[in-house]
Amino acid sequence: MPEGHTIHRLAAQHKDMFAGAAVRATSPQGRFAQGAALLDGRVLEGTDAHGKHLFHRYAGDVWLHVHLGLYGAFSHGGAPPPEPRGALRLRLVGETTYADLRGPTACEVIETPRRTVLLARLGPDPLRADADPVVAWRRVSRSPAPLGALLLNQQVLSGIGNVYRSEVLFRAGIAPHRPGRELAAAEWDALWTDLRRLLRAGVRSGRIVTTRPEDRRRGRAAAADRCYVYRRVGEPCRRCGTPVRAQLMAARTVSWCPHCQPR
DNA sequence: GCTAAATGTTGAT
């Protein structure tokens, strides 16, 4: 269930699990057999995440590039791994742990030039220390497109998915329909800062929780009331009780509260 | 057992 926080978390986990030693790579499903053969026996030198793209750097300018897409997922455990079950695209086995990858949109072995092309398509990632929010602001502030679409556009900024886009706009009190060019610079700064805070919390916990404790029902754990508006169409807003609305925007369902986020 | 939906992207129209 991948937005940017999932990918950065995986990069850190895989570095801990495998870096500095040779890994065994197989593709029990067969669809990545050639790539796995290229990786098998190589030493993992480091990991990296840009937006929703995960990279492993192996010795000899060999990179593994993974994009989980909508359904992709890793599962991890201690070595030795169990018998492969189901459609298992890639299995990496280290000295003490293993990682299984299922259902990714992209799983490929690449070299630096291809990686450069991939990264050139991505806007700044709020989770990265080298990200410059002004680069995204230039695009946003000149665009007639609604913010709800701009936030999902990985060329504008990267790592934001359908949950974070609805939730960060609720937290800012901004309707997703507002055109980017009608946003004030201070509002963009606040959105960027809040996105970074939310994403970092997601990396730490491994789940998306955007509600403040005072906005959760009494006694409810964060997991129960984790979002303000995402997938809550028709339910009462946690702040004002107005029914949450939803519509398609940029080919995905965006949700908002018409009272807390006036047009 | 079947169907629809899901935190996404790409390439064709």
Added chain:
DNA sequence: TCAACCTTTAGCT
């Protein structure tokens, strides 16, 4: 703008 694609799971029957 739309369909295709990758896979699992929830909610039906």
